Amino acid sequence: MSPVSVQTIRILDTLTGKKVAFALREEGSKKVRIYCCGPTVWGHTHIGNARAALTLDLITRIFHLAGYKTETARNYTDVDDKIIAVSEREKISAEEVAKKYTRAYDDDLKALGAQAPDHTPRATSHIPQMIKMISGLMKNGLAYEAKSADGKDVYFRVESFPNYGSLSKRKIEDMTAGVRIDPNEAKENPADFALWKAAKKGEPSWESPWGKGRPGWHIECSAMIDKIFDSALDIHMGGLDLIFPHHENEIAQSEGLSGKKLANFWVHNGMIELEHEKMSKSLGNLILTRDFLEDYGTETFRLLVFQQHYRSPMDISSESILRAEALVDRLYTCKKLAVASAEVTNSEALPEELKGLKENIQNALFDDFNSAKALGLILGAARLCFKDNRPEYWKAWRECLPILENVFGILCENPAEALQARRKQKLKRVNVSEEKSREIEDKLREREHLRLRRDFQASDRIRAELEGEGILVMDGPDGATWTVKSSVKETTQI
Numbered sequence: 001m002s003p004v005s006v007q008t009i010r011i012l013d014t015l016t017g018k019k020v021a022f023a024l025r026e027e028g029s030k031k032v033r034i035y036c037c038g039p040t041v042w043g044h045t046h047i048g049n050a051r052a053a054l055t056l057d058l059i060t061r062i063f064h065l066a067g068y069k070t071e072t073a074r075n076y077t078d079v080d081d082k083i084i085a086v087s088e089r090e091k092i093s094a095e096e097v098a099k100k101y102t103r104a105y106d107d108d109l110k111a112l113g114a115q116a117p118d119h120t121p122r123a124t125s126h127i128p129q130m131i132k133m134i135s136g137l138m139k140n141g142l143a144y145e146a147k148s149a150d151g152k153d154v155y156f157r158v159e160s161f162p163n164y165g166s167l168s169k170r171k172i173e174d175m176t177a178g179v180r181i182d183p184n185e186a187k188e189n190p191a192d193f194a195l196w197k198a199a200k201k202g203e204p205s206w207e208s209p210w211g212k213g214r215p216g217w218h219i220e221c222s223a224m225i226d227k228i229f230d231s232a233l234d235i236h237m238g239g240l241d242l243i244f245p246h247h248e249n250e251i252a253q254s255e256g257l258s259g260k261k262l263a264n265f266w267v268h269n270g271m272i273e274l275e276h277e278k279m280s281k282s283l284g285n286l287i288l289t290r291d292f293l294e295d296y297g298t299e300t301f302r303l304l305v306f307q308q309h310y311r312s313p314m315d316i317s318s319e320s321i322l323r324a325e326a327l328v329d330r331l332y333t334c335k336k337l338a339v340a341s342a343e344v345t346n347s348e349a350l351p352e353e354l355k356g357l358k359e360n361i362q363n364a365l366f367d368d369f370n371s372a373k374a375l376g377l378i379l380g381a382a383r384l385c386f387k388d389n390r391p392e393y394w395k396a397w398r399e400c401l402p403i404l405e406n407v408f409g410i411l412c413e414n415p416a417e418a419l420q421a422r423r424k425q426k427l428k429r430v431n432v433s434e435e436k437s438r439e440i441e442d443k444l445r446e447r448e449h450l451r452l453r454r455d456f457q458a459s460d461r462i463r464a465e466l467e468g469e470g471i472l473v474m475d476g477p478d479g480a481t482w483t484v485k486s487s488v489k490e491t492t493q494i
Helices: 047-065 081-090 094-111 123-139 172-176 217-229 240-258 289-296 298-306 318-340 357-365 371-388 391-406 415-430 434-452 456-468 485-491
Strands: 010-012 019-021 031-036 069-074 143-148 151-156 193-198 213-215 233-239 263-269 272-274 314-316 471-476 479-484
Touching: 010 263, 031 047, 031 217, 047 069, 047 094, 047 233, 047 263, 047 272, 047 289, 047 298, 047 357, 047 391, 069 217, 081 094, 094 289, 123 143, 123 151, 123 193, 123 213, 123 217, 123 240, 143 193, 151 213, 151 240, 193 217, 193 240, 213 217, 217 233, 217 240, 233 240, 240 263, 289 298, 289 318, 289 415, 298 318, 298 371, 314 318, 318 371, 318 391, 318 415, 318 471, 318 479, 357 371, 357 391, 371 391, 415 434, 434 456, 434 471, 434 479, 456 471, 479 485
Parallel strands: 031 069, 031 233, 233 263, 272 314
Antiparallel strands: 010 019, 143 151, 151 193, 193 213, 471 479
């Protein structure tokens, strides 16, 4: 039963496919218990990792807005084949690799303005818990030993768990059709997955009842959740790519051992594409978080992410980044005008878009954390304020500021100082002088006046003139923004 003082939040649960009202799992509980799958720490984070981290940040902040307290955890996978490969390449231990990139991940999230989780467990700190769980699964007939070239492996027997496939909506027979078992794996069924792997020469390993080895990936999260939350979550989060096999296997392990539901709600964020292509190292189109923040800043990325519903796929382009950058600047201008209107006493009737604005925004956020709809309401109201430019309108819009600052994590700075710093960052990125930028913006203002007078022929001449100088002009509902053409391609090939 939820506390009386909180607002109702509705969540679309991946497991059931239904949107239902959130309620705390245990009556009398004072906190929403949330676990989010974190990174495998073998390299610097890219903006896909950053989106997942900001989804946890957003959802936590919305629960706080609704009156809840939260207890959150996000793990680090610090033993993995990729970490071992980097260790060999960089001639340092796997432990040093993990520590190096854990620090880098933490630094990136701090730069993103993401609130730190209450718990940040590491897989290697929970090996005894994993061994205990694996032993329990074997005792219950849900797991079995198998000899391998390196010693003894342990596998989960998927056919022993009747609900296997319920999260991903897959059938075991469909998963195994045409699949061959690796000659080095003595599995009973191709769908069975590793709980423990025998140690190969030179790899990190730990003593266990099955000899030296290391845990499989999936058992890590189950063990950490069991240790921190007693295998009883309100919400389990992660990217859509983790639904199968990772989260499917977590459910099988945890529920097979405990006999109780692992999580009341499963929440998955959509993936990021660049110019309609999946980000990958092989394509060379990864944007590292630290590089993006250096070029565009924290607020641009946060706004870019929150303009999309967390479940939606997100296609990032040079144009969408630049629009988000310009939109943050516009919102800072809104803040300046709204703060200046604080003392207005005129009670002239407000238009519908400004009546109950705060309540409408909150209702959007409480409806499956719909940041896109909430921002749409904020920006729509801002356009109306710019159009009529009445002080009482800006005073009404001022109600947006606490939500923009406390939920979206933007507009937290002094407007004049923020706009100056952001301008300096942009001019450095596009390598344009202050004098040249003023010339460009004067021409854009002249062009806007011509467009308002419907003199499109003259406005097009200005655009053509700017483009002839290598300046790309982009029009949008909140006005025009510009960049240097030569800088656009670099945006998607960091």
